[in-house]
Amino acid sequence: MIFGIAGIIISLVLLITLAYRGVPVILAAPVASAVCLIFSGAPLLASYTEIFMPAMAGFVGSFFPVFLVGAVFGVLMTVSGYAESIARTVTGWVGSRSAIAATVLTSALMTYGGISLFVVAFVMYPLAREMFRVADIPRRLIPGTIALGIFTFTMTALPGTPQVQNIIPGQFFETGAYAAPGIGLLGGALILGLGLLWLEYRRAALIRKGEHFESIESAPIIGGSADDGSSQQLETLIPANRVFPFLPLLTVFAVNFTCTLLIFPTLDWSYLADEQFGEITMEERSGLWAVLIAILAGILVLIALNFRDVRSLKVGFTDGVKRSMLPIFSTASEVGYGAVVASVAAFAVVRDSVFNMGAGALWTSIMTTSITAGLTGSSSGGMTIALNALGEDLRAMATADGTSLEAMHRLTAMAAGGLDTLPHSGAVVTLLIVCGLTHRQAYKDLGMVTLAIPVVVVLGLAGLVSVVGSF
Template structure:
């Protein structure tokens, strides 16, 4: 058993190291799983084909439609010029003096409006860079500012978020994306406010020390020239563009671009609150549908419909260029493949670890931390998300391993499953932002910064503050509920 625990720790260290060094998780996850299997003397081939792959396939089966429609929607928003126009409109309204606030709010609007966190950084970076240049804000704060809008309050806290991190707990607890709206709004507001306080504090401190936007980054100093590293990174990561290259359309006015974004929220809300409860779902009990209930699928279905209709609305609003925009659908579909396979591979890794005998000690340790289902859910999700470097992957692993027990325990303790949903989602967005997190690595690469230059602020914004706010919400609920 001791050897098995050592194997799990070694495999985790290997997974983190490989991810940090840029090895794709599709390769790193099964490699790390093999190490854990060897230490535990588990059968390699059987564990890979009968445990790793079914878990990987199960995640893809459940969430690929969301990744697909989300990626296509994000591609169409970029090609149509809508995303850029929204950012420029927000900039004009708030002004360059509020460069950081403008960046956070615009990024948050696009993320909450349905553009995946894997895509929005490429939309926001060029605009944020110019805002920072005009306001002469040190460039090292660019990644943290963009991260605040895409990886914190809009990803897990605000009710109705179409991001997958807000949908996964809906599957486990049979809730909806609008679960526990009051807790979500309070938590989201607190994370937003504390994040802005930190960013403003850091801006004053760095500028007071004489640092400015014009200072070369470490990457630029090493290259010996003021090269636009971020542009090179963007061309590598976001490969495959339509015939017009990187060209995008010009919206007819500054109102139209907001329509698809608002449509995502309106349709998601309408399906969840009004349409689905009014429909007869009795046919779901037929054998061919596996006995699934609408409560188990409502969150996914509502977001799926919302993203699909929002994508269609872009084509309708740009009829004269619809043929060219349709050409980008294939690129959007391709952009969905790597993110979901990365996450699914982490889920497969977690399934293998959970199948090992030594994992029973880990499970007992997590449940031994507290008798509260709420605390156990938050801790298990946050720890595993930190280990895998993925909020969605860590949450899926935790809920697959503990979800039924946590739901039963919550019912016995009188804890609302909606509260379980919201706290679990928020907990996934804390320790996941360790240095090996894929989104963090991509963000730093696109912004042309190093971990040494910018991770301190990214860590405070996306890790420290969300963890503290989530812990405070748990304490408040257990004290006053």
């Protein structure tokens, strides 16, 4: 048993090390799985084909449509010129001198509108760079500013966000994308407000030290990343149409809201209990289906608005399909690794130790999700690993101790968006590469707004919910 526990720890360290050194997770996760299995004495080949691969395939089967349409939608928003138009419009509203707030709000709007996180990063960097140059804000703050808009409150906290991190908990807790709206809105406001305060404080502090936009040298910008599978940044292929650039995003929000809260609850879903549909419930799939329909509706609106340029939009479809592949398979590979770890005998000891702490369903869910997200460097992968292993037990525990499943959905999702941005995170590495900066130059601020602040907010909200209940 000692060797088995040591194998889990060593495999986790290996996974983190390989990811930090730029080894693709698709390769790193099977290697780390093999190390875990060797130490536990489990059969390698059988575990790979009968445990690792089914878990990986299950994640792809459940969430690939969302990754696909999200990437396609994001690329179409870019090639149509709508993304740039939205960015410039928001900048006009906020003011070019408020480059930090304008960048955060624009990034957040795109993320909450259903555009893939990594696509938003590629779209926002050149726009943010120009705004920061004009305002003479130190360039090292660009990654943290973009990250605050895309990797925090719009990814996990705001009710209804179409990002996959908000969909995953519903698969286990039978909750919808709008679960615990009060908690989500308060948490989102706190993360946004504290994040902006930190970035503005850092801007003033760096300027007092004499640092300006061009004070540091950029690292070489490597085209693409291990997370999006592209080799170059997106280009606008269609002249920007400034008429109704927000309409596709508003369509995603409106359709998601309408399906989740108005249409789906009124329909007859009794046929889902049939064996051919897996004997599921509407609550298990409503969040996924609503987001899928919403983004598809956004794509159709975008095509309709650019019908004359539909041939040029074909480039967006092709690029979007390519950009959806590596993110989904990278996350799925981490899920496969988690399934392997959960299958070894030593994991049962670890699991029982966690549940015997007596922390309650809410705190147990938060802690396990945070730890696995941090170890894997992935919010969606870490949350899926934790809930695949413990989801049923957590749900039963919540029912027994009267914990709101909606509150657990919201805080579990938010917990996944904390330690996931440790330095080895693929999202962090990708964003720094896009911005042409190093960890040493920019991680301090990125880590503060995406890790330290969200973790503190989640702990505070969990304590509040433990006292007053869900809201």
